[in-house]
Amino acid sequence: MSEMAPGLEGLLHKVLSPVEPPADLGQRLESTLMSLTESAAEELEAWELSAMRDPRNWVRPAAAVVVGSSAGVALVLLRARQRARPAGRDPLGARSAAERAVGDMRDRTRRLLG
Amino acid sequence: MADQPQKSKAQLDAEFSELYRAHLRDVYSYAYYRVGNHHDAEDLTEQTFLQAYRHFDRAQRESHGRPLRPWLIRIAHNLAANLYRDRSRKPSLPIDDTTELAAAHTTEELVEGRDELGRVLDGVQQLPDDRREALIMRFALGMDNREIARAMGRSDGATKVLIHRAIKQLEQLVGAPQADTGETTDAGEPDE
Numbered sequence: 001m002s003e004m005a006p007g008l009e010g011l012l013h014k015v016l017s018p019v020e021p022p023a024d025l026g027q028r029l030e031s032t033l034m035s036l037t038e039s040a041a042e043e044l045e046a047w048e049l050s051a052m053r054d055p056r057n058w059v060r061p062a063a064a065v066v067v068g069s070s071a072g073v074a075l076v077l078l079r080a081r082q083r084a085r086p087a088g089r090d091p092l093g094a095r096s097a098a099e100r101a102v103g104d105m106r107d108r109t110r111r112l113l114g
Numbered sequence: 115m116a117d118q119p120q121k122s123k124a125q126l127d128a129e130f131s132e133l134y135r136a137h138l139r140d141v142y143s144y145a146y147y148r149v150g151n152h153h154d155a156e157d158l159t160e161q162t163f164l165q166a167y168r169h170f171d172r173a174q175r176e177s178h179g180r181p182l183r184p185w186l187i188r189i190a191h192n193l194a195a196n197l198y199r200d201r202s203r204k205p206s207l208p209i210d211d212t213t214e215l216a217a218a219h220t221t222e223e224l225v226e227g228r229d230e231l232g233r234v235l236d237g238v239q240q241l242p243d244d245r246r247e248a249l250i251m252r253f254a255l256g257m258d259n260r261e262i263a264r265a266m267g268r269s270d271g272a273t274k275v276l277i278h279r280a281i282k283q284l285e286q287l288v289g290a291p292q293a294d295t296g297e298t299t300d301a302g303e304p305d306e
Contacts (some may be wrong), residue, residue, distance in 0.1 A: 022138060025138075
């Protein structure tokens, strides 16, 4: 802004000085925002409760559990097989591989749910 | 790049409250100079913050720590544009305020000052919308070029040129003030 005439700059500062908002605007806005926040939280709570009372809304969570469990079991079997393969003649190696896979599965489940 | 941890609703609300308190005057000033009256300025300010509240989470994530004032002003700018499109009318600057602004001066200065302020205000009103807006952001809100650029969706260079042209045009419209004749009036245009 170095190219600006200092007198004109001063006049512009006066002409376009900041304008204080009316006091009641601030209060009104704050109460609007607060009521929005509260009603949003209440709506969400009410929706969650009512949604879970309706059996039609159980389908998706139930499907998710079934799909998740199947995938988990498949993963455990696959890992157990992979880990058992190099130590195929050692039944203890296969068993510990299965245990590790189950442990992995437990960790993953905890992460997913947590 | 790692994702930022999700903020809780309460934390977001607290941060929004802070933003609102810090920039209520800025948004209101901008709205007032855009629409020209307190009634519409209040509506515009309210709408701006309500819209900002809805998108605050995303704006925070995408701002990468940069100030959110240009974002707020951009919302107000878009809402004001919609308001004028709907009402099919042009905004006007509040002429009456020259009386208030000159109130602190002596009687002699008052007449001359009011006249001068009136001419500047008139000149600002005659500027194209984008030039007038840039001046509002610079003088009423004290925004720097970078902030103005972000608020207007332009590059820093384009904004510098825009402000320069706004000042030049305003100088021509109001006539160079007597105290200002000199080296500052014939400066070259900044590079874009």
